[in-house]
Amino acid sequence: MTETERRVRVYDDKNVLANAVAARFLKRIGEILEAKSEAHIVLTGGSMGEAVLATVARAKARDKVDWSRVTFWWGDERYLPSGDPERNETQSRRALLDSLGVAPERIKAFPALGEHATIQEAADAYAAELAAAAPEGARYPHFDLTFLGVGGDGHIASLFPEHDAIRDREHVVLAETDSPKPPAERLTLTLPVLNSSERIWLVLAGSDKAGALGLALAEASPNEVPVAGIGGRARTVFFVDKDAAAEVPENLLERERYWTAAHDVRG
Numbered sequence: 001m002t003e004t005e006r007r008v009r010v011y012d013d014k015n016v017l018a019n020a021v022a023a024r025f026l027k028r029i030g031e032i033l034e035a036k037s038e039a040h041i042v043l044t045g046g047s048m049g050e051a052v053l054a055t056v057a058r059a060k061a062r063d064k065v066d067w068s069r070v071t072f073w074w075g076d077e078r079y080l081p082s083g084d085p086e087r088n089e090t091q092s093r094r095a096l097l098d099s100l101g102v103a104p105e106r107i108k109a110f111p112a113l114g115e116h117a118t119i120q121e122a123a124d125a126y127a128a129e130l131a132a133a134a135p136e137g138a139r140y141p142h143f144d145l146t147f148l149g150v151g152g153d154g155h156i157a158s159l160f161p162e163h164d165a166i167r168d169r170e171h172v173v174l175a176e177t178d179s180p181k182p183p184a185e186r187l188t189l190t191l192p193v194l195n196s197s198e199r200i201w202l203v204l205a206g207s208d209k210a211g212a213l214g215l216a217l218a219e220a221s222p223n224e225v226p227v228a229g230i231g232g233r234a235r236t237v238f239f240v241d242k243d244a245a246a247e248v249p250e251n252l253l254e255r256e257r258y259w260t261a262a263h264d265v266r267g
């Protein structure tokens with residue numbers, strides 16, 4: 001795991017959590033675009049990923065962001081036909097992207113089922129798209145911020161416990177063909193690629209996520225609890241509701257700099 005600062009921020013419930021993350025995102029994207037000419041953001045599927053984007057869509061401050069300088073990628077995708085409501089891309093478009101008027105070439109969705117002869121060709125095509133947007137000599141862009149959800153089993157993106165993909169240190173994009181969570185076929189960035197992101201924000205809510213979060217912070221093996229292996233270059237933040245925080249080991253609260261929303265004003 002990358003040794004960067006990890007923080008846990010706890011909020012009262014899902015709505016407060018989504019509001020807080022959306023507000024922080026709008027602030028952070030503004031700061032990134034002040035410092036750089038363009039930003040690369042990695043989006044996630046899942047319940048909280050969509051809730052955060054929908055909250056961003058409703059925020060007035062979204063109109064202050066120059067979205068034309070932002071490129072959107074995804075950490076993983078359910079390998080389904082284009083427009084399928086279960087695709088992470090479809091959820092993100094519906095929640096936010098369709099209302100931003102971002103140029104189509106800045107929305108870098110994973111290929112959909114039917115666009116390539118095989119799922120492996122689809123994985124290779126996304127790897128090629130990442131490489132085309134990468135700085136010279138690199139295989140993928142410098143991601144400024146990566147959003148991730150966490151499954152109850154500790155999976156992140158489509159990296160599942162005990163599957164080959166979570167151990168992969170060589171590829172940029174992998175095809176997962178035996179996902180325990182439907183659909184069985186998925187495409188995913190690998191752990192080193194996710195961890196190359198400057199910042200990683202994991203957003204999780206609900207008591208079904210408590211065990212995975214507790215184990216991740218107790219330094220479980222990433223092979224068994226994939227989220228335990230996550231660590232951005234500069235900062236990794238777990239944004240959680242009270243239910244998801246229920247099993248964060250007491251002794252880690254200080255070391256992980258556990259703050260309640262009421263006390264925390266840092267970015």
Ligand SMILES: O=C1O[C@H](COP(=O)(O)O)[C@@H](O)[C@H](O)[C@H]1O
Pocket residue numbers: 044045046047048049076077078088148149150151152156157158181
């Ligand atoms: O299938 C997926 O699930 C996870 C978590 O989703 P949630 O609804 O339980 O929060 C998500 O992070 C991942 O991107 C997605 O493909």
